[in-house]
Amino acid sequence: MSIKILVVDDEPLQREILKTILSGEGYETETAESAEVALAMLKKLDPEVILTDLQMTGMGGLEFLQSLPEKSVPPAVIVITAHGTISSAVEAVRLGAADYLTKPVDKExxxxxxxxxxxxxxILKENLRLRTELFSRFKIDGIVGVSPRIRQIVDILRRVADSSSTIMIRGESGTGKELIARAVHYNSPRCGRPFTALNCAAIPENLFESELFGYEAGAFTGATGRREGLIEATQGGTLFLDEVGDMPLTMQSKLLRVLQDREIRRIGGKETIRVDLRILSATNKNLEEEVEKGTFREDLYYRLNVVFIEMPPLRERCEDIPDLVAAFVRKYNQEFGRRVNDVSREALKALVEYRWPGNVRQLEAVIERSVLLSDGGTLTLDDIGGLLVGRKTINSLGIDLPEEGLNFEELEKDLLQKALQRTGGVASKAAKLLKMSYKTFLYRIEKFGLKAEKDE
Ligand SMILES: Nc1ncnc2c1ncn2[C@@H]1O[C@H](COP(=O)(O)OP(=O)(O)OP(=O)(O)O)[C@@H](O)[C@H]1O
Ligand SMILES: [Mg+2]
Structure with a gap:
């Protein structure tokens, strides 16, 4: 690893001397003639060490030290002070400087x-790497599930996390889209940088641009000072665009430009700012349809969709429910100080058979409530049954109510027909099967023009 050093001094001769000494030892050395220039350079330069004079025209060394941008591994700052101003050197160390040297500086x-x-x-960088490695393993393991579809998703995540490719995650509400997005971020080299989630459905169209790009003072009425946008604040990290299908078309074009040019300009600003971002997005809409309709830009769709992940609804991966239940019981035991140590067979059966319209989020809420209300020991069907809305009607028939609803009359006709088939057309038996009176049954099949062997 080559070490980068930034030398900050307002005296040209001093800069040259330091640069010559350091470059001579193989350090990559850059110089800045003022603290202000140095701060601007730090946007792109990521030096391991900064050598700075304390007394400079303009911003002084102490103020510079306090203005350094936050970094997961900040540069080590060595201040250089004139003889007799040791007290400010001490102050500099108190403010976080790694060391100080007195003038005239000695090469050794x-x-x-x-x-x-x-x-x-x-060492700090190495620590960060190790910590991240631990953290990331923990994060991917935080995705509970043994079903083939979840294992497959985890597999894809492991393969794509450390690239910079965009990922689009689609799934019903509560299926874990944001969980996946975070797992990607914390498993990527960007994990030490920010993860910013932006809910595109929650931002009014007229605020979108300033929210993302920021603005300069005076850019519009009310812009009294400069404000950094989310993109800039996420620099080096991951921007998660939730409900991306709700992004207004005007914003879609602007976002596309960011993805293409990798630079932005604040509203009312002249300076272009390089951005290094990974963009993940989530939607519960069918974006292909939105593209067809013209409400979502096709070019943006392809940019955002380099990797596609479909989160299955919970009802299509019932085998994950026992593990999820166990994980949530553990979580809420800890949070509420409870000692639930088991879930009864009946209770678990009801949980596995339930349809979960709100997916994992709903399951988590049900377990949270039942753990909170329990006295410890075993969670029973009594503890949870009441929380599963509409459980009996849906499950006793084993019918899935599809997303788009169903045609009740067709369903009724279908059931009547099936009952007749099963009983060889004998109406009285079919009626019994459906727990209807004989008369009602005859009335209904007549309504649908079905035939039965009347046997009474
Ligand atoms: N496989 C999983 N393992 C553990 N926890 C999960 C899993 N999937 C989802 N969760 C938990 O379920 C909750 C909902 O997940 P998340 O917020 O990621 O869903 P979402 O798809 O973004 O929902 P929405 O569309 O409503 O925003 C979170 O508390 C999350 O931690
Ligand atoms: Mg979400």
Whole structure:
């Protein structure tokens, strides 16, 4: 790893001397003639070490030290101070400087201080890497599920997480779309940088642009000061566009431009700012249809959809329910200080058979409530049954109410026909099967023009 150093000094000669000494030792050295220039350079430059003078025209060394941007591994700052101003050097160390040197600077001392500082930076970076590795493993393992579809998704995540490719996640509400997005981020090299979730359905169209791009003072009425947008604030990290199908068309074009040019300009600003972002998006809409209708830009759709992940609804992966229940029981035991240690067979059966229109989020809420209300021990059907809305009617028939609803009359006709088939057309038996009176049964099949062998 080559070590980068930034030298900040308003005296040209001093800059040159330091640069010569450091470059001579193989350090990649850049110089800045003021703290202001240095701060601007730091947007792109990520030095391990900064050497700065304390007394400079314009912003002084102490203020510079306090203005440094936050970093997961901040550069080590070595301040250089004139003889007799030791007290400000001490102050600098209190403010976070790694070391100080007094003028006139001695080559050996500089090299020693720089070596120490860069070693510290190397260790911090290594620590961060190890911590991230742990964190990320934990995060992927946080995705509970043994079903083939979940295992397959986890597999894809492991393969694509450390790239920068865009990922689109589609699924019903509560299926874990945001969980997946976070797992991607915390498993990527970007994990030390921000993860920003933006709900596109929740932002009024006229605020979208300023929210994403920020603005300069005076850009519009009310813009009294400069404000950084979400894109800039997420620099180096991951931007998660939730409900991306609700993004207004005008914003879609602007976002597309960001993806293409990888730079933005604040509203009312002249300066272009390079951006390094990974964009993940989620939707519960069928975006292909939106593209057909012209409400979603096709080019943006392809940009966002390099990797596509479909989250299955919970009812299509019932085999995951026992593990999810166990995980949520553990979580809420801890949170509420309860000691639930088991779930009865009947209760588990009801949970597995339920349709879960609100998916994992609903399951989590049901377990949360029942753990909160329990006295510990075993969760029984009594504890949870009441929380499963409409359970009996749906499950005793084993009928799935499809998303788009169903035609009740057709369903009725179908049931009448099936009952007749099963009883060889004998109306009295078919009526019994459907728990109807003989008369009612005859009345209904007549309504649908069905035939039965009348046997009474
Ligand atoms: N496989 C899973 N393992 C553990 N927890 C999960 C899993 N899937 C979802 N959850 C939990 O369920 C809840 C809902 O998940 P999430 O917010 O990611 O869903 P979503 O798809 O973004 O929902 P919406 O469309 O409503 O925004 C979260 O608390 C999440 O931690
Ligand atoms: Mg969500």
């Amino acid at each position: 001392k500089i090299l020693f201080a720089v070596q120490k500082a860069s070693e510290r930076s190397r």
